[in-house]
Amino acid sequence: MRVVILKKFSMKLYYISTTRAVRPRWLLEEMGIPYELISVTMPMTQQPEYRQLHPHGKVPVLVDDDITIFESAAICAYLADKYPEKGLAPFPGTPARGYYYQWLFYAPLTLETPVEKFLFHVLPDLPEKLLPNKQYTQVSTPELKQWFTKVCEPLNEVLRDHNYLVDNRFSAADVVTGGVLLWALKLGMLKEDNPVKAYITQLMERPAFLAADEDVYAKIDV
């Protein structure tokens, strides 16, 4: 099957369920913004037409009028800023904005690293276009769980007496962080009862979250 890229001026999200594409879809659902969901498959992302959208053939990609953006956290940040009236990003220049950036970057850079490496242990045949698989399996699963526990510590600290990460108000930083924690939960990396587990459990009850991934409760076999 060929991917046909039509240039229409509406918001389009290129999506595969259970992937990082759930994050911007969840945010769009939270905001109630109309968007066109373009479901693609892994083989479709490898075609030259799709490479025009994403240089490495990955999801998600957001096409909004004449701009095309990849990277799930960047898409979420863009959307939250584009619709300030939805209240999902603190105002620029405020202390809350600083903490918002902190968690928005912490999730994909620091929190996700051991989770992604763990995923490559569990699903060693996942397509990988950037690094050879062995790069992902050099650390053992017990070491990865230990690493993950450490990177959860600052989150547990904040979430011990808050429901959300920034000013105790739901924001795009919770969507990106929740997206990473969802994977960790499904992979069995979040066994212990702690504030992080309570947080992701509570996020998973949000109607927008459930609308964003029909396979949200699909378990990954470990």
Ligand SMILES: N[C@@H](CCC(=O)N[C@@H](CS)C(=O)NCC(=O)O)C(=O)O
């Ligand atoms: N850092 C990127 C990662 C994108 C990514 O790796 N997406 C995966 C799905 S979660 C993908 O498209 N994999 C398909 C492939 O590599 O062929 C983001 O957050 O958007």
